[in-house]
Amino acid sequence: MNAPTIEFFWDAASPYSYLAATQIDALAGRVGAAVRWRPFLLGKVFEACGNRMPAAVPAKGKYLFQDLQLWSRFYGVPLRFPKKFPTNSLLAQRVACAAEPGPSGPQLARAVMRAYWADGQDIEDAAILARLCDGLGLPGAGLIEAAGQQPVKDLLRANTEEAVRRGAFGAPSFFVGERMFWGNDRLPLMEAMLAGRLAA
Amino acid sequence: MNAPTIEFFWDAASPYSYLAATQIDALAGRVGAAVRWRPFLLGKVFEACGNRMPAAVPAKGKYLFQDLQLWSRFYGVPLRFPKKFPTNSLLAQRVACAAEPGPSGPQLARAVMRAYWADGQDIEDAAILARLCDGLGLPGAGLIEAAGQQPVKDLLRANTEEAVRRGAFGAPSFFVGERMFWGNDRLPLMEAMLAGRLAA
Structure with missing residues (x-):
């Protein structure tokens, strides 16, 4: 039997994408699954399905801040x-789409999310993104240039539209086949399913 | 040192309140905490803070249905x-407010949520609620009557307003002191905190 694949739709703007990104490789290792990292654009997902960011409800925004701190302590990962x-x-x-396919995509995904959510870097800044790429041994200037070209724009758009078509309304969104798991907080359920530990 | 108390704001209309209710006593036992079950009214919470039910986003509503099935299998508890x-x-x-204080409140809370979320009973029906109470050895007719009187109405309203004031925007909402945990999916974080397992 082939190893199952976890498709991981992530957006660096999403703190729960970052948190999940710190856990997904270990989880996959425990259950013998492969991970396919898929960049998408959360803002467009919200637009497409009528959802909105949690902070649109003030009480939720306030809680989100505390919740993220607790998750970072729970996982033992940095978050500022x-x-x-x-x-x-x-x-x-x-840029993450431009770095695909191959291992560069996940490397860059992890680095970009860590840069924003742990190191406070401005990931809207092309120079900062280029330096991140360079630091991973990837061609920063070339990836920034590729990011402005139509095939890469189309790939990001296609990933986003595909996620919405398959049921996504937020980030991170995981798929095992057509079973979707939404959110960092659903990792235990996904792991239980992949490990065959869910009651019938 | 006194045992910590978990305040558990629940609404029988909320499936995640039901799921959490199936787990909270065991969790509290593991960490040596007491549970104070506090009925509130989720609809009024939504009104007060500008939140809305998950099913207001169609894709979310569809996912919610699948998610609940997975949680019921994860916990090994019935859910229809x-x-x-x-x-x-x-x-x-x-009626749950009328059954307070004392152990009747939690007993009735569990029974009402099980009736709706596992047994498909109509919990808008006063006769059904009265029978549920009777089945627990509580005075059904008396509690239904009390539920229509001002002190009980005021208690439910006060619980709801208090939860909102303390930061709640959904259900279930848990408080340990003034630290809020929102959702069945935050039980592991709450347990880790109460067990002293969170990194500094």
Whole structure:
């Protein structure tokens, strides 16, 4: 039997995408699954399905801040709420699309989310994104340039439209086959299913 | 040191309140905490803070249905999505308030949520609620009558207003002191905090 694949739709603007990104590789390892990292654009998902960002409800926005701190302690991963929030992740997501296929995509995904959610860097800034790429041994200037070209724009758009078509309304969204799991907080359910531990 | 108390704001109309209700006593036992069950009215919480029910976003409503099935398998507890959904839980929540204080409140809370979320009963129906009470050895007719009187109406309203004032915007909402945890899916975080397992 082939190893199952977890498709991981992520957006660097989403803190719960970052949190999930710190856990997904270990989870996949425990259940013998592969991970396919798929950049998408959360803002367009919200537009398409009539959802809105959590902070649109003030009480929810206040709670979100505390909730993220707790998750970072729960996982033991760094998280500093960025001064610039929300951020426009369009360029970052396009650069991530440009870095695909192959292992560069996930590497860059992790680096971009860490840069924004742990290190407070401005991921709207092309120079910062280019330096992140360079730091991973990827051609920063070339990826920034590719990010502005139509095939890469189309890939990001296609990923986003596909996620919406398959039922996504937020981020992160995971798919195992056509079973969707929404949110960092659904990782335990996804793991239980992949491990065959769910009651019939 | 006194045992910590978990305040559990629940509404029988909320499926995640039901799921959390199946887990909270065992969780509290593991960490040596007491649970204070507090009926509130989710619809009024939504009104007060500008939130809306998840099913207001169609894609979210569709996912919610699948998500609930997975949680019921994850926990190994029965859940059948009710034919009549959403339901108006005003009377049920008032009856739960009438059953307080003492152990009757939590008993009735569990029974009402199980009746609606596992057994498909109509919890808007006063006769059904009265029978549920009778089945627990509580005076059904008396509690239904009390539910229509001002002190009980005031208690439900006060619980709801208090939850909103303390930051609630959905259900279930848990408080440990003034630290709020929103949702069945935050039980692991709450448990980790109460067990002293969160990183500094």
